[in-house]
Amino acid sequence: MSKMKNTIDPAVNYLLPLAKKAGIETVWDRFAAMKPQCGFGELGVCCRICWKGPCRIDPFGNGPQRGVCGADANTIVARNLARMIAGGAASHSDHGRHIALTLLEVGEGHAPAYRIKDEQKLRSIAEKLNLAPADKDIRQVAKEVALASLEDYSRQNYSIPCNWTKSTMTAERVDKLLDLGIMPHNIDAVIAEIMARTHVGCDADAANILLGGLKGALADYNGMCLSTELSDVLFGTPEPVVTTANLGVLKEDAVNIAVHGHNPLLSEIVCDVALKMNEEAKKAGAKEGINIVGICCTGNEVMMRRGIPLATNYLSQEMAIITGAVDAMVVDVQCIMPAITGVAECFHTEIITTMPVNKITGATHIEFREDSAIDSARKIVELAIDAFKRRDRRKVNIPDYKQTAIAGFSAEAIMAALSKIDAKDPLKPLIDNIINGNIQGIALFAGCNNPRTTHDNNFMTIAKELAKNNVLILATGCGAGTFAKNGLMTQEATEAYAGDSLKAVLTTIGKAAGLNGPLPLVLHMGSCVDNSRAVNVAVTIANKLGVDLDKLPLVASAPEFMSEKAVAIGTWAVALGLPTHIGIVPQIMGSSVVVEFLTEKAKDLLGGYFIVETDPKQAAAKLVAAIKERRKGLGI
Ligand code: XCC
Ligand code: SF4
Known part of the structure; x- marks a missing residue:
């Protein structure tokens, strides 16, 4: 059998041999080293929910069919899956919470780095949420929309559905979700409920656990919805824009800053500030000034709103550093491989973490807060310019691949x-x-x-x-x-x-x-x-x-x-x-x-x-x- 190819991305295929030659380990090396992966884990029949375990069910029927507490494969698999859904919902919804809180601050006249960019969208959201925005001042509308969104994280009445899910579905779907008892009333409560019902000795009926999982997934939807819509209010609703993608978007003669992660609250401000610091980059010898590129979903956010080129996606994030041309990689939350600091050690690249709950050993941490966003962004760009001065030109290998x-x-x-x-x-x-x-x-x-x-x-x-x-x-x-x-x-x-x-x-x-x-x-x-x-x-x-x-x-x-x-x-x-x-x-x-x-x-x-x-x-x-x-x- 021929070996499966790692990638069809030509830029990655160009860089992988160079990484190998330089002794730099990538995700594909670690994946190969991990094989064979645990068969119990692959089937989902390994339980580590309590310390009587870990327990595992024998899929061939010869060994144990129940964990020490008596949970069978169905219970264990369903619990593991529901907890994964809770993890996903927590991530998206926490992102949404930050956006909603920022919108609230904007409405209250704080958070000077942010403003309402799309008033029309804000009013139409308010309309959808039944907030009668017509004669209200736009900042008042912002406040009310933010509070209605935050209500989806705090409501204690189980019989009132989340505002966003309810107002963005067909009526028939709303009824169906209510009938099945899987309409979320409060994102945080639903996530907590999944953790509680999957604790040792609780919900043991797989179908019932899965219904809990479905409710958690809908809570995830609710958090995503408000993240998306409120981001548009703060940063603009995307319109078609022509840009470029793949690692060829990095520039030899520019300070290259990669923004990576998910939350536009940070990357938007980094982009704003970087635009104003072009001259400083040029003074440091970067003829083309500052070049911002995106990775993963932060990359998508700034690509669709600003036409910022997309460097690469999740699996090839290390490759961006291996080009030797990234001066700083600024990360916020989610899908950032902890491996990147190790790769960066082989180069001059600054890895900058920004969120108090997302630090990586070996990275520089510049805390990002909504109220001092511009200062943090400035520090980040300064670090990137400093790093550029240390760049080793002999190590620069920008693949000549980019697409419109x-x-x-x-x-x-x-x-x-x-x-x-x-x-x-x-x-x-x-x-x-x-x-x-x-x-x-x-x-x-x-x-x-x-x-x-x-x-x-x-x-x-x-x-x-x-x-x-x-x-x-x-x-x-x-x-x-x-x-x-x-x-x-x-x-x-x-x-x-x-x-x-x-x-x-x-x-x-x-x-x-x-x-x-x-x-x-x-x-x-x-x-x-x-x-x-x-x-x-x-x-x-x-x-x-x-x-x-x-x-x-x-x-x-x-x-x-x-x-x-x-x-x-x-x-x-x-x-x-x-x-x-x-x-x-x-x-x-x-x-x-x-x-x-x-x-x-x-x-x-x-x-x-x-x-x-x-x-x-x-x-x-x-x-x-x-x-x-x-x-x-x-x-x-
Ligand atoms: Fe990409 Fe969103 Fe997946 Fe992460 S999770 S790898 S899509 S960056 Ni959304
Ligand atoms: Fe084992 Fe039950 Fe504990 Fe899971 S909850 S580890 S199956 S004893």
Whole structure:
């Protein structure tokens, strides 16, 4: 059997041999060293919830079938999964909490570094949340929206649903979630409830634990929704912007600062401050001044709002440092490999952590607070300029690979493009084309990369296959990173890969929107929290058609997922009614009850279900089949 390739990213393939020669260890080396990975863990049947354990269930039936307390494989797998969902929901929602708190400060006239950038959006959110914004001062509206969002973290009445979930769903879905008892009332309480019910000696019924997990996933959705929408208020609602992606965006003659992580509260200010410090960089010898690039979801955030080039996605973050050209990597929260400080030791790169709850041994910590954001950002940029002076030019290897990428397709931007065709009824052209089959369906690609499969390959293979079958493609997170780096967010990709009828529609919309050609093959919707933008579009379509989400020819795919956040996202996609593909075998296979629940029973309860398929061609076929089934259901 031939060895699986590490990656299809040409920049990474250029750098990997150089890393090897220099004796620098990367994620792929560590993954190889970790093999064989623990079979019990892979099946999810290892329990470490109490210190009578660890316990593990023998999947072949010869050894123990129950842990010391008597928990069986179904209980153990379900508990492990629910706790992962809680971890994901906590991460996204904590991010959202920071944004909501900042908006509150802006409303109260504090936080001078921030302002309300999109008033219209703020008012329309207030409208959605029933806050009657019409005659109110904009700062008052900001306060009320922030407080209504924070209420979703503090409400104690179990029978009142979270504001954001309730106001962003179809009515039928709201009823369904209420009926099943999985509508969240308070994000933090739901996360705490999962931790409590999975404590030793509590909930032992796998199906019931999974319902708790679904509620946790919806709490995750709620946190993502408010993160996305309130970020737009503070930093602007994305509009299509042309930029570039992959490591070739680094510049030999510039101070290169990589912003990495998730939360735009920090990166936005770093960008603002860096713009003003160009002269200082030039004085230090950087002819081209300061060059900011993004990694992971921070990269997506600044790419879609500012057109800042995207350096790379999750799995190849170490590679950015291995170019020898990154002077500072500024990180906030989530998906930052602790390995980067070790790699940085071989170079001049400053790794700068900024959050009190996210430090990495070996990094420089510059604490970031909303009230002193500009000062911290200035210190960060100064450190980068200092590091630039120490850069060893002999170690610089910037791969000559970059692609054009058109980013920034928020729901609003999509509606704006459509309204150029039909100003009175912007959705009509989209819906007509779905009904007549020119667009067979819509696929949302989300999630991470994972060394268990060839980096970027599943995303690329499935997307090309779906495009050929006239499926409209949306993308977020590191999947969006894959498509940006590999040229699928271009008009040329539409010409090359879209099926004829999809191409015709994308061309009509693109031309009407003044793009002088088709829309890109993959529409970039943003970071992981921005998956809510896709829901926004889907709910608008569903309402217009008068059906619930589980009737739409809409599918999701996380073909290279790894994080707890991705587990949470996939689970809420199922809860909203979407057939949801995952391309990595999940750590649940040790429980027939859990597998059956998520791949079959969920379909009866919610309309959505998981499709597990590691072969990308097969996965594409299954997604197309799921779309066809939905079309049949609608009689189209
Ligand atoms: Fe990427 Fe969002 Fe996954 Fe992290 S989790 S690896 S998508 S950066 Ni969202
Ligand atoms: Fe073992 Fe039960 Fe403790 Fe888990 S909770 S470690 S199965 S005794």
